Amino acid sequence: MALTDFDLVMFGGSGDLAMRKLLPALYALDRAKELPPTARILCVGRHDWTLKQFLDTVNEAAKPHIAPGSLTPAMWEAFCARFAYVSVDATDAATYQALVDAMRTDAGVTRVFYLATPPSLFASICLNLASCGLATSNSRVVLEKPLGRDLDSARQINADVGRVFAESQIFRIDHYLGKEAVQNLLALRFGNVLFEPLWRREWISDVQITIAEELGVGNRMGYYETSGALRDMMQNHLLQLLCIVAMEPPLSVTPDAVRDEKLKVLCSLKRFTPTTLALNVIRGQYRSGHVNGVAVPGYRKEPDADPQSRTETFVAVKAEIDTWRWAGVPFYLRTGKRMADSLAEIVVRFKSIPHSIFAQSTGSFQPNCLVIRLQPDDGLQLNLMAKTPGDGMRLKPVELELDFRETFRTPRMDAYERLLLDVLRGHLTLFMRSDELEAAWEWVEPILNFWEQSDSEPMPYTAGTWGPAAASALIGRDGLQWREEALPEMEEE
Ligand code: BG6
DSSP, X not given: OXXXXXXXXXETTTSHHIIIIIHHHXXXXXXXXXXXXXXXXXXXXXSOOOHHHHHHHHHHHTGGGSOGGGOOHHHHHHHHTTEEEEEOOTTOGGGXXXXXXXXXXXXXXXXXXXXXSOGGGHXXXXXXHHHTTOOOTTEEEEEOSOOOSSHHHHHHHHHHHHXXXXXXXXXXXXXXXXXXXXXXXXXXXXXXXXXXXXXXXTTEEEEEEEEXXXXXXTTOHHHHTTTOHIIIIIIIIIHHHHHHHHOOOOSSSSHHHHHHXXXXXXXXXXXXXXXXXXXXXXXXXXXXXXXXXXXXXXXXXXXXXXXXXXXXXXXXXXXXXXXXXXXXXXEEEEEESSBSSOEEEEEEEEOOOSOOOSSSOGGGSXXXXXXXXXXXXXXXXXXXXXXXXXXXXXXXXXXXXXXXXXXXXXXXXXXHHHHHHHHHHTOOTTSBOHHHHXXXXXXXXXXXXXXXXXXXXXXXXXXXXXXXXXXXHHHHTTTOXXXXXXXXXXXXX
């Protein structure tokens, strides 16, 4: 579908996210001829820069994030011709006149305001946009995380932005929803008849969702110290993945049909009490170690670190969903930095066969398992039992593999490309609604409060491992293992 012409205004337009992700994504869309020829990108910042100074920064900071093979001087020049730089102090209404002057007034030009700024600026920006007449009915606003740091601040953001923009104009980004594999999960569940009848407590034993990163906190210490793994990854990315795995079939893929179902999952997550929390939530912090053979410092020794920091860089949770479909099925969620590998995957483990007709005892059968891989490559793996060739009925686990990159040799879109395109088209399905955001914080908040009130520290784990031993114990208590712990056994069979 062709896009209508737009002025995209980026607050925080000279910041890290814009340079690393947003501008490279826009370049890719431009190169793929997705952007209307006259569409413009207006970057807003506090610096008193000329356009030339801004473009020098883009050259230096954004260009290196574009795959060299996709850069041609002509394309780059055409892309740069779309830019304007406007110097605005987000909190000072008087400075918005420069933005008013720079924007087009034709009703046919959609206005998109992308707020890649700290959330503390959202309220002032929205109010100032309204007071200078820029927040019109053909405007949209995009909100980047962190969308609050607890339930109250999330509610405040919703209220502040909601005073100026209608819910249908608000795009709350969770970039995990823009990942190809996450949308493929919708296709897998609701485009096939095979899995849905089994997708329930009668047949599924447990679900594991892991987002592991080898990277440490890098140069984001300032932000990370106010966040930690629970706020940074669990409250948003992991819960959104859980919603897509666990939701009931939506009526359609229209925004509210999908978001209504996701909301029901969030509302039916079992609330933690101090007792259940102590048992079911593990937090950790990396100490020095080796990642890919390279020695790396512990979190407390990273540049600008607080040597006594209690910020968690790892969290594992055993969650439960109180519905007819899922009662009693544990959802183990975990995420961490400086882990043994960089991967994101969802593992759906089915129940064991009820009885074996083969000489082999039932216990030695591997239960079927579906692995939905999001990163590093997206794909599916289905583990089945098969007979080994030759005499006798000796069964062995085998894998059916589907590599989406191999299967579809068409160009792919990065999550930000996909989501920006959806914003420009006005498609809200892959964005969070205000009530979803609040429901996610409602579930997370007791954990935050418990940690704040407790004297305990995050459990240390060595960089380059899978997190504290307590995370293995969390799942081991139920007689289960994380997938990587179970793998060697399967290979030995
Ligand atoms: C971001 C977090 O939202 O997601 C980062 O703030 C994290 O801490 C990143 O590294 C992970 O995203 P991806 O797409 O690289 O898995």
